[in-house]
Amino acid sequence: MINKLKLLSCFLFAGAAGFAQEVEFTEYELENGLDVILHQDNTAPVVSTSVMYHVGGKDLKNDKTGFAHFFEHLLFEGTKNIGKGEFMSIISSNGGSFNATTSLDRTYYYETFPSNKLELGLWLESERMLHPVIGEEGVETQNEVVKEERRRSYDNRPYGNVLQVVQRNLFKEHPYKDPNIGYMEDLDAATLEEFNEYFDEYYAPNNATLVVAGDIDIEETKKLIEDYFGPIPRGNEVKRSLIEEKPITETVTDTFYDPNIQLPMFLLAWRTPGMKAKDAKVLDMISTLLSQGKSSRLYKKLVDDQKQALEVAAVNLAFEDYGGYAILSLPLGDTELETLKQEIDEEITKLQTEKISQREFQKLQNTFENRFVNSNSSVSGIGESLATYDVLYGDTDLINKEIEIYRSITPEDIKRVANEYLKKNQRAEIYYLPKSDDVE
Structure with missing residues (x-):
């Protein structure tokens, strides 16, 4: 299905004449449930490949916090075909850039490459989804990384806990009450089995959206996506229920x-x-x-x-x-x-x-x-x-x-x-x- 999106004008001053941008995108779903969105823009030889998983800080494991943010780091550790520490070096050595972010509601991985490296970007994200290595060594390494991030960005940073204090006052039952990075005691207490279970539950194609945007050929890109992501098995359906909060009625x-x-x-x-x-x-x-x-x-x-x-x-x-x-x-x-x-x-x-x-x-x-x-x-x-x-x-x-x-x-x-x-x-x-x- 091809949709035309009209990104209408921005008026710099009241009454000024605007301009319109049109963006086309193609959207479809693989048999394994992966949502795919393609946007073609051939004005520059650049392509962005990204995957957003519908999992964030609010998704706990056995009431333990911080798993989604932890996986933002852990899924750069390596896969069966990518050695430990090689994920990021492969990207940079091929002229690419990358990052990942986790919110309370989603996790987002993305790379930008010269357009002739499109297949590399798709392979990297399919490797991350299909068979990452989740072992004791990687867990221990990233646990130390997250602890240092917690110290640097929260505990030792001026006003670093402002958001956490706001959350704990607005939410008493919903996981939004807890910081996105989680509590270190939860991650220390988590078992390797729990980490693997968490991956199996949330990092399946039917809980993700793949977006490829930039200098691409639509039909060729569809074929590459089918080759790399089509064989990934569908996961169990993620079951979510809204945890309701009572209204705040007194200051x-x-x-x-x-x-x-x-x-x-x-x-x-x-x-x-x-x-x-x-x-x-x-x-x-x-x-x-x-x-x-x-x-x-x-x-x-x-x-x-x-x-x-x-x-x-x-x-x-x-x-x-x-x-x-x-x-x-x-x-x-x-x-x-x-x-x-x-x-x-x-x-x-x-x-x-x-x-x-x-x-x-x-x-x-x-x-x-x-x-x-x-x-x-x-x-x-x-x-x-x-x-x-x-x-x-x-x-x-x-x-x-x-x-x-x-x-x-x-x-x-x-x-x-x-x-x-x-x-x-x-x-x-x-x-x-x-x-x-x-x-x-």
């Missing part, structure tokens, strides 16, 4: 002490709808309105005009099952955290009681038009967008339709969403403080 207060910081931080956090909901897009707009750029409401007020904050940011956390929304602020000088809370609440109240101006609204629309076009300005960006829309939204056509969702948002929607989700009794108030010697 939650938490204090966290970080030995790596000197300045305190104040955060407000709310649980919100998952990424598929239109209201999640409205919250994206509210975040931009409040804190993106020096002319945004909170930045202009707290940082520029009143000189009360060193930094302020509003962040919409887009998760699959639920969402999270957080506003964080760092005080400047002797400003009290309670003062920051009052000032932020004042701006939230304005959102809830006053419709934003047409000038602000047009600026928001321009920003999201720009963001949309930029996200699909390269074959690798298009590849990731296609995979994300297929795996997490179940609708690859959203690469075409999502901008229309943002365009359909009105000033009234912004006011409504602020009233519905940013209530004082539905939030966590978090004091993220330096740890002094007298604090246990």
Whole structure:
């Protein structure tokens, strides 16, 4: 099935004439359940091969955390046909680049090669899926790698545990309460059998999407994909059920002490709808309105005009099952955290009681038009967008339709969403403080 996706114009200024990009993609499914999406762009001799697995930090093993992130590392260890440590050297020696990322909801592997190395990229990803080596040596090696990452990016990094503290206050039952990287004691306690079971459960073709984007011939690429991925056996169906959270009806207060910081931080956090909901897009707009750029409401007020904050940011956390929304602020000088809370609440109240101006609204629309076009300005960006829309939204056509969702948002929607989700009794108030010697 060939679909034409119209990536419509981005207006740099209100009323400016735009331009349209058209992206074609071919989408089909192999007999083993692997979703395949192909995008042809012959303007440059470059090809991106990528696989997104529908497995992330929320997918636990026997209540143990961190398995998906661990596998992001482990699946570079080698396969029956690729020696230990050779995976990355093969890519670089053939003029390619690579990376992998894991979120709470998915894991994404991708490579970019000169287009004459397309077959190499497909072989590498099929090897990763078909028969990786999951043994004691690789597990022990990557366990140390993950521990070092945990120390570097979380435990020893200033404000490194902010997201973890937000998650634990918004979620009490759902695995979103736990950090994506997991707890080291869980990985230390995991057995080799559990790692192999986890791979068998989640890293099968019927739980994955392969995207090839760039300088390709569609029919030739289809044949190569069938050769490399067709023989991989289908796995068992992944069974998922939503773990429901009770609504937050009373303000939650938490204090966290970080030995790596000197300045305190104040955060407000709310649980919100998952990424598929239109209201999640409205919250994206509210975040931009409040804190993106020096002319945004909170930045202009707290940082520029009143000189009360060193930094302020509003962040919409887009998760699959639920969402999270957080506003964080760092005080400047002797400003009290309670003062920051009052000032932020004042701006939230304005959102809830006053419709934003047409000038602000047009600026928001321009920003999201720009963001949309930029996200699909390269074959690798298009590849990731296609995979994300297929795996997490179940609708690859959203690469075409999502901008229309943002365009359909009105000033009234912004006011409504602020009233519905940013209530004082539905939030966590978090004091993220330096740890002094007298604090246990």
